[in-house]
Amino acid sequence: MAAPHPSRRAADWWRDAVIYQVYPRSFADGDGDGTGDLAGFRARLPHLAGLGVDAVWFTPWYASPMVDGGYDVADYRAVDPLFGTLDEAEKLIAEAAELGIGVIVDIVPNHVSDRHPWFRAALEAGPGSPERERFHFRPGRGAHGELPPNDWPSQFAGGTWTRVPDGEWYLHLFAPEQPDLNWAHPDVRREHEEVLRFWFSRGVAGVRIDSAALLVKDPELPDYVEGTDPCPFIDQDGLHDIYRSWRAIADEYGAVFVGEVWLPDAERFARYLRPDELHTAFNFTFLTCPWEPGRLRRAIDDTLAEHAPVGAPATWVLSNHDITRTVTRYGREDTGFDFAAKRFGVPADLELGTRRARAAALLTLALPGSVYLYQGEELGLPEADIPRERIQDPMHFRSGGTDPGRDGCRVPLPWEAEARWYGFGSGAEPWLPQPADWARYAVDRQSADPHSMLTLYRRALRLRRSEKGFGDGTLTWLPAAEGVLAFAREEGLLCVVNLAGRPIALPPHRELLLSSGPLTSDGGLPADTAVWLRA
Known part of the structure; x- marks a missing residue:
């Protein structure tokens, strides 16, 4: 049953929306198993209505082995039992819509889980089979095929090829449990178009596209030479035909796209935002920019200049589920962000970082375009130090233990200062440990404090909505x-x-x-x- 679309100020609401990112495992635990779920989110919907956001973006809630936090999808048409059921997801979409809040779901088109029926069938079918054509299976190099087919670098640490018992290798730009799909295959395109319709028909307001520039690969799979243009696995021209076909589907339902597009070339980045392709794309230049006036201004100017030729609105993001939390980052000597530079034990002045994060909130919300707000940002949460034995992020293990991973920004939220697990859930211990001093960040305590970060965000979002000069x-x-x-x-x-x-x-x-x-x-x-x- 399709849920009604949320009420909007205009059909192009997305041009100046404030969109709240939900990491479901860590938002609120409704069934007491220690993991956040859809029931927990539904119970906490009043928080988002009171905050004043226009939409929520959920990282994947689909059936998944959870090797990479749900970005290894086994079934796009099923909600993972960890989070609830499809019926609950439909109720959530409808309840959010009643509060004027749209729901944006995450699609991960570059790869699937190695538990996906397609990949299991490919392993069983063997070399040369039609089932393997949906992926990138190749014989190895070397005298006995013992070497990977090419030298492409991984988006995580480690290799990009895994050999199966029959001797062939398969490509995975991320973890081995995330085999890359072959987007030259018609089944792959057809399946994703059907998945889009599946969720649009249930009333979702939009889709966030994970790793949006990686789907299409050079069919020859040539070796990677750094600096070569175009890169054989990033920003291939064939992507645009895919997104044009997707846009036609979204337009049927009045839904929108936001792409995760990491590209240094402004002109090529803007191509994804042409009127018949994606509506918006994430702004990583601003996200990773240090707290320095000259570089911030340049990031703002460059972003607006990138978007102007295609008439697309900019997006502004201070943090997400992959990035060191703003309060901690802005309290360090190096206030920028680089995945390659992440290390354990980097000191941070949290008082300084909090002051800067509060200022950054007003800067971001005053810029033209839309804003993405990661859960906990409105509470001023710092990055949490996760004991090494509790770390779950594959980035940590694939780095040989040098990278602390992304779990520090994924710790379950504190809702009630005096409650067990700070009100995140009433049963089992949360899946990631909460720091002992997080009572100060709890929603109930901050709601009663006129000077808290939460109060600042509520006031800012209220003004941003009421003052016509803000937004687009x-x-x-x-x-x-x-x-x-x-x-x-x-x-x-x-x-x-x-x-x-x-x-x-x-x-x-x-x-x-x-x-x-x-x-x-x-x-x-x-x-x-x-x-x-x-x-």
């Missing part, structure tokens, strides 16, 4: 002292962010709408603080 539109930089970002939006709205290291005077204004922190005694803007003003 134009941005004009204003003259400002070195180290200060100041810009005007429409309707006389101003945003000023002080990264200068010393207090500055505010520009002339009629009203102070919101501040990320207290002003100085003489009305100045302290370092690492942001304000919204009415000119």
